[in-house]
Amino acid sequence: MGRYFYKVIQIQKKMKKLNFLAIAMLCLATIVTSCSSDDSDEPIVLAPETLTGNITTTTNLTADKVWILSGTVRVMDGGVLNIAAGTTIRGDKASKAALIIERGGKINAIGTANAPIVFTSNQAVNTRGIGDWAGVVICGKGIINQAGGTSQYEGGILGADVANYGGTDAADNSGTMKYVRIEYAGIAYAADKEINSLTLAAVGSGTTLENIQVSYGGDDGFEFFGGSVNAKNLIAYRCTDDDFDFEYGYSGHIQYAVSIKDPLIFDNSSSGASNGIECDNGSTEVVTPVNKPLLSNFTFIGPGVGANAKHNSGVLFRKGTAFVLRNSIIVDHLKAGFELTTSVASDRLATGESDFKNNLVFGNEMPYKVSGTLGTTFTTAAILTAFATNSTNANVTLANTAAAGITSTILTAPNLLLTSTSPAKTGASFTGLTGFDVVTYRGAMNTTDWSTGWASWTPGTNVY
Numbered sequence: 001m002g003r004y005f006y007k008v009i010q011i012q013k014k015m016k017k018l019n020f021l022a023i024a025m026l027c028l029a030t031i032v033t034s035c036s037s038d039d040s041d042e043p044i045v046l047a048p049e050t051l052t053g054n055i056t057t058t059t060n061l062t063a064d065k066v067w068i069l070s071g072t073v074r075v076m077d078g079g080v081l082n083i084a085a086g087t088t089i090r091g092d093k094a095s096k097a098a099l100i101i102e103r104g105g106k107i108n109a110i111g112t113a114n115a116p117i118v119f120t121s122n123q124a125v126n127t128r129g130i131g132d133w134a135g136v137v138i139c140g141k142g143i144i145n146q147a148g149g150t151s152q153y154e155g156g157i158l159g160a161d162v163a164n165y166g167g168t169d170a171a172d173n174s175g176t177m178k179y180v181r182i183e184y185a186g187i188a189y190a191a192d193k194e195i196n197s198l199t200l201a202a203v204g205s206g207t208t209l210e211n212i213q214v215s216y217g218g219d220d221g222f223e224f225f226g227g228s229v230n231a232k233n234l235i236a237y238r239c240t241d242d243d244f245d246f247e248y249g250y251s252g253h254i255q256y257a258v259s260i261k262d263p264l265i266f267d268n269s270s271s272g273a274s275n276g277i278e279c280d281n282g283s284t285e286v287v288t289p290v291n292k293p294l295l296s297n298f299t300f301i302g303p304g305v306g307a308n309a310k311h312n313s314g315v316l317f318r319k320g321t322a323f324v325l326r327n328s329i330i331v332d333h334l335k336a337g338f339e340l341t342t343s344v345a346s347d348r349l350a351t352g353e354s355d356f357k358n359n360l361v362f363g364n365e366m367p368y369k370v371s372g373t374l375g376t377t378f379t380t381a382a383i384l385t386a387f388a389t390n391s392t393n394a395n396v397t398l399a400n401t402a403a404a405g406i407t408s409t410i411l412t413a414p415n416l417l418l419t420s421t422s423p424a425k426t427g428a429s430f431t432g433l434t435g436f437d438v439v440t441y442r443g444a445m446n447t448t449d450w451s452t453g454w455a456s457w458t459p460g461t462n463v464y
Contacts, residue, residue: 048090055079055105063087063115066464068122069097069133072158077104085179086115088464090122091133096187097122098134098195100163101174103141103202111179113211116454120464121184128184128460130240130265131218134158134195135185140174140203141167144226145249145282145289151225153201157189165201170228172204179211183459186218186240192269194219197239203229205252213237213455216265220278224250224293230435231257233450237457238262238411242278243300246293246321249282253435254293258444258451259300259314260414261333263307273312276300276333277325285320285344292322292354296436297428299416299444302333305365313339314364318372320344322354327428329443330361336369337361340384343375349387350377356388358429360442362398396423412457416445 051061052070056079061067063086070092075081081101083089091097099119101107111117121132137153143166144151150166185197197217200209202225209231214221221236226248234257236243243259259276266274277300281291300314314330317323318341330337338361340346348354361367368385370378378384388395418424424442439446456462 051089055081058082060084061087061089066090068092069099071095072098072100072162074100074102074162075105075107076102080106080108080175083107083109083117085111085117088118088120090120090464091185092122093132093187096134096189098158099136100158101136101138102163103139103165103167106173106175107138107177108175109177109180111454113179113453116179116181118464119180119182119185120459125463126460130184130216131187131194132184134187135197135199135217136182137163137195137199137201138174138203138207139163139165139201140207140227140229141169141172142202142204142227142229143168143170143249143289144202145287145291146226147283151248153199153225154189154193154195157193163201166226167202170204171206172202173206174203176208177210177212178208179454180213181454181456181459182212182214182217184216185214188218194240196220196223196245199223199225200227200229201225203227205229209234211450211454213451214239215456215459220245224252226250228252230254234258235451235455236260238265240265240274241267241272242275244277245279246277247280247282247291249289249291250293251289252293255296255436256444256450257295257298258416259298260411261301261303261307261311262411263303263311266308266310268310272310274310275312275314275316276302276330277315279315279317279321279323281320281344285342287320290320290322292324294324294433294435296326296328296430296433297439297442297444298325298328300328300330300333301414302331302364304332305334307334309334311335313337313369315339316341317345317349317354318342320348322348324355324433325359326355326357326430326433327442328359329424330359331363333364335365337364337367338388339369339371340374340378341370341372343373346378347375350375355393356395357393358427358442359395360398360424361395367397394427394429396427398423414457416443417449418443418446
């Protein structure tokens with residue numbers, strides 16, 4: 001009987017070896033097959049593939065390749081660029097690579113929390129830098145307040161017929177971007193002519209923008225030139241100029257957004273000043289339709305009072321703009337938390353066309369600042385402060401960062417969740433507003449970190 005069991009055991013061992021060899025052969029066959037098809041999820045196996053020129057039909061970028069943008073790549077009217085979850089697209093520095101979605105073209109870049117789509121520099125790990133490539137520009141047929149209802153991005157610096165935008169279709173659809181990172185964009189085409197990380201030019205409300213992070217951009221993080229596109233879950237991280245810039249009649253809703261400034265990264269141009277928000281109107285203060293972004297649940301983390309002097313304010317409203325900014329946190333900015341300048345923008349706030357309500361403002365050099373030539377109401381910072389903190393507007397000025405219940409503002413590992421005792425956990429109000437999630441807390445996050453899995457705070461060392 002003992003010999004019988006011994007033989008059985010020996011047979012079982014031999015069968016295990018055969019099974020192991022069979023599995024190994026199957027795995028080898030799978031690897032070989034993956035290397036010769038477009039179904040692989042291992043982009044480092046294949047050589048990079050260059051994307052250049054104009055896209056006029058439906059083009060699919062898959063995650064089994066690393067894609068190199070070379071020069072100005074344009075998705076033309078009728079063209080569609082589909083980008084699969086987990087795909088990496090690298091911008092070539094030498095050719096000043098840019099991706100332009102022209103009017104009538106579409107981009108469908110739909111990643112997931114576990115497999116984001118990444119636009120980044122083509123430079124090696126630890127050598128990537130601000131402005132290595134241009135960025136992503138989406139041009140729509142939405143409404144802008146410029147003469148003739150149309151314009152061209154940066155006056156045609158990308159090419160004579162490149163990046164024209166505007167029209168009459170407020171609901172225009174330029175596609176979908178979800179779970180996307182854009183890193184190291186903002187290359188300078190000429191003096192003071194850098195490209196934003198993500199430009200939304202007359203993009204209509206039919207377009208979807210959710211869970212997008214821009215990092216280390218050489219100009220603005222997100223810039224909206226008119227249009228009415230809505231957005232959720234946006235992050236601007238260590239960008240050079242303004243993190244969110246609105247002008248030319250933008251009228252969309254944005255909820256849950258983060259602005260994080262680096263004290264050593266700033267706009268060094270002669271007229272530059274780095275803000276969390278810069279909000280204008282158009283070519284004149286009174287041009288219509290009036291620029292009026294509708295914003296709620298932002299968290300603005302400034303560079304600190306010891307930052308370079310080119311840093312400015314958390315939010316700057318000027319040049320005739322209207323605005324709504326509610327339920328947000330503004331902390332640690334060099335010049336001011338909230339800055340108001342020019343007479344028409346001031347008057348729009350005084351008369352109720354704009355509102356700034358239920359926000360927490362603290363840890364800034366000064367909470368409220370007025371500058372330039374204002375209307376007859378907000379002639380001093382003291383008058384503006386009294387207005388902002390009255391019972392109707394209910395903005396709260398706290399003593400310091402610790403009082404707000406935010407546990408960390410460390411650049412390399414931001415923690416934007418609220419502690420159990422944070423005053424930001426309550427006090428939000430959406431009275432008179434539509435188009436927003438109704439929540440009780442102020443700021444971009446409460447107890448759930450929606451950046452987990454897809455955002456990155458260390459893009460320079462990521463291996464793509």
